[in-house]
Amino acid sequence: QLQLVESGGGLVQPGGSLRLSCAASGVTLDSYAIGWFRQAPGQEREAISCINYKDGTTYFADSVKGRATVSRDNAKNAVYLQLNGLKPEDTAVYYCAALRAYGNSWHLCAWRLYDYWGRGTQVTVSS
Numbered sequence: 001q002l003q004l005v006e007s008g009g010g011l012v013q014p015g016g017s018l019r020l021s022c023a024a025s026g027v028t029l030d031s032y033a034i035g036w037f038r039q040a041p042g043q044e045r046e047a048i049s050c051i052n053y054k055d056g057t058t059y060f061a062d063s064v065k066g067r068a069t070v071s072r073d074n075a076k077n078a079v080y081l082q083l084n085g086l087k088p089e090d091t092a093v094y095y096c097a098a099l100r101a102y103g104n105s106w107h108l109c110a111w112r113l114y115d116y117w118g119r120g121t122q123v124t125v126s127s
Contacts, residue, residue: 002027002116006096009121012086018123020081022096029053033099034072034079037111038092038123046092049081050109052102059106064090086125093120 008020022034035050051058051070058070064083072079079096097114 002032002098004096004098004116004118006094006118006121009094009123011124011126013127014087014125016086016125017082017084018086020083020094020096020121020123022079022081022118024077024079024098028074029072029077029079029098030074031100032116033101033103033108034070035097035099035109035111035114036070036081037095037097038090039095039120040092043092045095045111047109047111050103051079052104052108054102057104059109061109083123086123088125090123090125092123094123095120 003025005023031053033052036048037045039045048061048064049070060068067085069082096118098116099114
């Protein structure tokens with residue numbers, strides 16, 4: 001059974017950076033797409049990025065484009081989200097999720113496709 005655990009969240013000042021980690025256990029991630037999602041109180045879950053397993057192509061929501069990078073380390077069975085230039089509106093619980101499928105477009109990032117989810121890590125951007 002694939003299990004995912006996010007870490008790296010915290011309180012950050014506006015303009016700061018965070019690196020979130022998504023560590024997997026139980027199954028290797030090399031045949032899974034990984035998505036990053038966030039949900040702020042009272043708001044719907046938002047897809048912010050995903051990475052496919054075949055060539056590591058990444059896709060980003062407009063809300064984070066240019067400020068975010070995603071990488072995967074198959075040797076460590078982990079995926080990372082680097083988010084720079086943080087804004088108060090980035091405050092949310094951030095989740096990673098896994099999908100055993102290939103996709104080559106933004107449609108890969110639809111959160112309803114994903115089968116395995118971590119519990120999330122809180123990111124708060126505030127001065």
